[in-house]
Amino acid sequence: VVDDGSTDGTGDALRAYGERIRYIRRENAGAAAAFDGGLEAASGDFVVVLDADDVFEPERIEALSELATARPDLDIVTTDAAWESEGRVVGRFNGAANPFEVENQRAAILERCFIVAPAVRRSSVLRVGGQDTELQVSADWDCWIRMILGGSKAGSVDEPLLRYRLREGS
Numbered sequence: 001v002v003d004d005g006s007t008d009g010t011g012d013a014l015r016a017y018g019e020r021i022r023y024i025r026r027e028n029a030g031a032a033a034a035f036d037g038g039l040e041a042a043s044g045d046f047v048v049v050l051d052a053d054d055v056f057e058p059e060r061i062e063a064l065s066e067l068a069t070a071r072p073d074l075d076i077v078t079t080d081a082a083w084e085s086e087g088r089v090v091g092r093f094n095g096a097a098n099p100f101e102v103e104n105q106r107a108a109i110l111e112r113c114f115i116v117a118p119a120v121r122r123s124s125v126l127r128v129g130g131q132d133t134e135l136q137v138s139a140d141w142d143c144w145i146r147m148i149l150g151g152s153k154a155g156s157v158d159e160p161l162l163r164y165r166l167r168e169g170s
Contacts, residue, residue: 002026002041004034006052032131032139039122039130046077048119049140053165055084060161064119067155075152076144078118082160092160100156109148113141117162120144124152 001021003010005028014023024041026034031051039047046068050056060079067077080100081093093116094100100115101108108114120143128146131139148154 002034002038004028004030008052030133030136030139032133032135035140036130036133039125042122045122046119047122047125049117051117053167054081054117055163055165057161057163063157063159063161067157068119068121071155073153074155075121075124075147076115076118076154077120077156078115078154079157079159079161081116081162081164083166084163085166089160089163090166093162093164094156094158100158101154105148105154109145113138113144115141115144115154115156116164118144118154120147121152124150 001010001014001023003023003025005026011023011025014021022041024037026037035049038049046064048061048064063079064077068074071077078100082089083091083093094114098112098114105114124147125143128143128150131143133139135142144154
């Protein structure tokens with residue numbers, strides 16, 4: 001867990017997990033720097049981000065793992081996401097207006113981000129240099145673009161196993 005300078009008591013909440021997790025607290029440097037720091041510290045084949053405004057459904061990690069195992073050719077695995085506002089589902093990330101691209105990912109990723117909160121193969125992200133800490137917004141999308149243009153493939157479980165909580169400014 002990389003804590004990018006939060007003030008919400010994250011460290012206290014994680015203390016109960018003891019040695020089962022690694023907790024890295026750092027001064028606030030932004031999402032890309034936190035991602036890159038976590039990527040460097042991680043030891044697994046895949047890493048996944050859970051941002052403060054998102055919620056994973058209990059079966060999301062299992063679904064991501066099953067997809068990665070079934071499709072070893074994938075470097076990016078994700079699920080669909082439900083848009084949530086004030087506790088109500090108001091849409092889906094990969095709905096009709098933004099379907100998950102299967103066939104022509106290289107062209108599609110330059111037009112729209114069809115990947116939400118993926119688990120990414122650590123070695124593939126390191127190969128493209130991680131996320132660009134100079135970018136204030138969309139550093140993740142920039143990274144997924146570089147991965148796909150570099151030959152990575154993405155796959156998705158067509159089930160909303162992530163809740164993206166919409167709030168003012170998101």
